[in-house]
Amino acid sequence: MDEHFFNIVINSPGALRLPNVPEQFRSFKGPIIHSAQWANQNIDFENKVVGIVGNGASAVQLIPQLATRVKELHSYQRKPAWVMPKRNFKFPTFIQWLFYYIPFIMMIFRWILFWSMEIFYPALINGTWIRWVAKWYSKRHLKNEIGNDDKLLKVLTPKHALGCNRIIVSNDYLATMRRQNVKVHTDIITAVNETSIHTETGGQQEIDILVLATGYLVQNYFAPMRIIGKNGEDVLNTWMTKRPIGYLGIVTTSAPNQFGILGPHTGLGHNSVIFMVECQVNYTCQIIEEMMLQDARVFELKKSTEDEEMKLLDIQMKKMVWGNLDSTCGSWYANSRGINTTIWPWSCVNYWWRTRKPDFTKFHFLETLQNNNFIVI
Numbered sequence: 001m002d003e004h005f006f007n008i009v010i011n012s013p014g015a016l017r018l019p020n021v022p023e024q025f026r027s028f029k030g031p032i033i034h035s036a037q038w039a040n041q042n043i044d045f046e047n048k049v050v051g052i053v054g055n056g057a058s059a060v061q062l063i064p065q066l067a068t069r070v071k072e073l074h075s076y077q078r079k080p081a082w083v084m085p086k087r088n089f090k091f092p093t094f095i096q097w098l099f100y101y102i103p104f105i106m107m108i109f110r111w112i113l114f115w116s117m118e119i120f121y122p123a124l125i126n127g128t129w130i131r132w133v134a135k136w137y138s139k140r141h142l143k144n145e146i147g148n149d150d151k152l153l154k155v156l157t158p159k160h161a162l163g164c165n166r167i168i169v170s171n172d173y174l175a176t177m178r179r180q181n182v183k184v185h186t187d188i189i190t191a192v193n194e195t196s197i198h199t200e201t202g203g204q205q206e207i208d209i210l211v212l213a214t215g216y217l218v219q220n221y222f223a224p225m226r227i228i229g230k231n232g233e234d235v236l237n238t239w240m241t242k243r244p245i246g247y248l249g250i251v252t253t254s255a256p257n258q259f260g261i262l263g264p265h266t267g268l269g270h271n272s273v274i275f276m277v278e279c280q281v282n283y284t285c286q287i288i289e290e291m292m293l294q295d296a297r298v299f300e301l302k303k304s305t306e307d308e309e310m311k312l313l314d315i316q317m318k319k320m321v322w323g324n325l326d327s328t329c330g331s332w333y334a335n336s337r338g339i340n341t342t343i344w345p346w347s348c349v350n351y352w353w354r355t356r357k358p359d360f361t362k363f364h365f366l367e368t369l370q371n372n373n374f375i376v377i
Contacts, residue, residue, distance in 0.1 A: 007257065007297065008257050008258075008259070008288060009255075009257065009258045009259070010258075010259045010260075010261060010284065011222055011225075011227075011258055011259065011260045011261070011263075012260070012261030012262065013222050013225065014262060015216065015218050015221075015262060015267065015342070016036075016216045016218070017036075017216065018216055018217040018220055018223070019034040019035075019036040019037060019212075019214075019216060019217075020214045020215045020216055020217050021034055021212060021214065022214060024189070024191070024192050025053070025192050025210065025212060025214075027192055027193060027194065028192050028193070028194065028195075028210045029194040029195065030194075030195065030207070030208055030209055030210060031043045031208075031209045031210070032209075032210045032211075032212065033209075033210075033211055033212070034211075034212045034213075034214070035054075035058035035059070035062060035211070035212065035213045036058075036216065043209060045066060045069045045070050045209065046069055046070075047070070047071045048070050048071055048208040048209050049070070049071055049072045049074070049205075049206065049207050049208045049209075050066060050070045050072070050073050050074070050207060050208065050209045050210075050211060051074045051076060051197055051205065051207040051209070051210050051211065052066065052073065052074070052075050052076065052210075052211040052212075052213060053076045053189070053210070053211070053212050053213060053214055054076070054077065054212065054213030054214050054215065055075060055077035055078075055079075055080065055081055055213070056081065056165075056166060056168070056213060056215060057166055057168060058213040058215075059075070059077075059213035060081070060083070060168050060170045060173035061170075061173075062211065062213060063075060063173055063176055063177075063182070064170075064172040064173055064175075064176040066211070067176045067179050067181065067182050070181065071181065072181050072182075072183070073179075073181060073182045073183070074183050074185060074197075074205050074207065075177070075182065075183065075184050075185065076185045076189060076197065077184065077185070077186060078186075078188070078330060079158065079159070079160055079165075079328075079329075079330060080155065080156045080157060080158045080159075081158060081165070081166075081167075081168045082135075082138050082158050082162050082163070082165075082167050082168065083138060083141060083142060083167075083168045083169070083170055083173060083174055084134075084137065084138055084141060084167060084168070084169050085141050085169070085170075085171055086169045086170055086171045087116075088171065114271070114272075114275070114348075117270055117271040117272070118270070118271055118347060118348055118349065120134065120270045120271075121270050121271070121347045121348075123162065123163065123270070124163045124269055124270060124320055124321050124322075125319055125320055125321075126319060126320065126321060126323070131162065134162060134163075135162050138162065138167075139157070141174070142156060142157065142174060145174035145175045145178075146174060146177070146178065147178070149178060152177060152178065152184070155184050155186060156174065156177060156184070159328060160328045160329040160330075161321050161328075161329060162321065163269050163270075163321045163322075164321045164322060164325055164329035164331050164333075165329055165330070165331045165332070165333065166269070166332075167269065185199060185203065185205070187199035187200050187201045187203055188200045192210075195207070197210075215332055216332075218332050218333075218342060219240065219332075219335045219336070219341065220240070221236060221239055221240070221244065221264070222236065223236055223240075227254075227255055227258070229252075229254035229255045230253075230254060230255070230256070233254050235252070235254045235255055238254070239264070239341075240335075243335060243337070243339050243341060244263070244264035244265075244341050245306060245310050246260070246263060246264060246265075246301075246306060246309075247301055247305055247306050247309045247362070248266070248280075248283070248309070248351075248354060248355060249262070249263035249264050249265050249266030249280070249344070250263060250266075250280050250283055250284065250355075251287075251301045252301060252306065253300065253301045253302070253303050253306050256298050256299060256300040256301075257298055257299060257300075259280075259284040259287075260280075261277055261280050261281065261284075262276065262277060262280070263280075264341050264342070265313060265340075265341065265342065265343065265344055265345070266280070266344050266351075267333070267342045267343050267344065268343065268344060268348070269333075269343050271348050275348050275352075276344070276348070276351060279351055279352050279355040279356075280355065282355065282356070283355040283358055286357065286358050287299055287358055287360075287363070290358070290360055290365065291365060294365045295367075296365035296366055296367065297366070297367055297368060298364075298365070298366040298367070298368065299363050299364070299365050299366075300363060300364040300366060301362065301363055302362055302363060302364060305362040305363075313345065316345040316346060317340055317345045319345075320345045322334070322340040322343055322345065323340075325338050325339075325340060
């Protein structure tokens with residue numbers, strides 16, 4: 001194994017990268033494809049009977065496209081998603097001209113987009129009137145797309161709390177579910193054999209191709225990479241068996257001189273994570289600059305800072321929809337203990353304000369690292 005030595009490590013593997021392929025589906029002998037591995041496959045879907053498992057953000061993009069090509073499409077879903085209409089349109093030539101020749105116009109439009117999403121943040125706080133409006137808006141969209149099909153309307157009406165899992169944005173998914181060649185299955189899948197899917201009520205469906213939109217191993221964090229922190233701590237093991245701890249999702253006391261990009265608790269349920277990445281990169285660069293100014297070889301987060309941050313985070317989380325992630329939600333935001341380890345419980349503006357300029361009193365800047373070096377494997 002090659003060894004490389006660095007003064008600083010920036011850990012940015014991303015959360016949605018390790019496909020979740022449940023073992024029960026591996027017994028299927030026909031073509032099988034996970035939504036994350038689409039580019040690596042060459043499968044002919046024309047006039048085939050296709051089963052798709054999952055109805056999250058990946059599935060709602062695949063289903064409308066597959067439905068027009070296959071003979072039958074069988075959609076297996078545990079829980080219906082909250083769906084919002086997509087605000088998508090073609091820019092007129094005049095607007096394109098303005099963007100090209102008057103640069104600040106594009107910046108203004110970007111900020112309009114940002115604030116139009118940021119005002120949705122209160123909808124994720126329990127008991128707010130905006131939350132009620134958001135639920136009404138989603139249900140109206142569902143009714144408009146499904147029409148008078150009461151049976152399908154019942155199947156696609158979510159019963160879990162709005163926002164406890166990812167809210168879906170689509171203009172064609174719900175309408176596609178009305179097609180004659182599309183069938184929704186809500187029974188639990190109990191077995192998968194070489195050619196068919198079996199459900200708990202005794203249903204059996206023969207399929208030619210199996211599509212898995214079963215998400216990602218988000219709670220595996222930066223695996224298969226390992227970080228051996230101070231005093232020999234296996235950071236990945238600690239995070240997976242207990243919970244990830246740190247400050248602003250960027251730094252942790254366990255691993256001095258390491259920064260995380262889109263670390264724990266910095267995902268979003270209402271806005272663009274690109275904004276969070278920009279804040280984190282800015283914050284990281286400022287700490288590195290301070291290390292250079294102080295001629296320090298090591299920066300280390302103070303334990304008191306980390307403890308206070310986690311306390312505040314837990315208090316805020318209880319006010320949010322993610323404060324009680326029970327079985328009705330089944331959220332991938334939470335770890336096996338039901339703790340939200342993924343989503344930032346405040347607004348993007350709050351995150352920008354807290355990361356715009358680091359408070360250097362929250363860190364130790366040292367000439368040498370005490371205890372042990374940390375190791376990335």
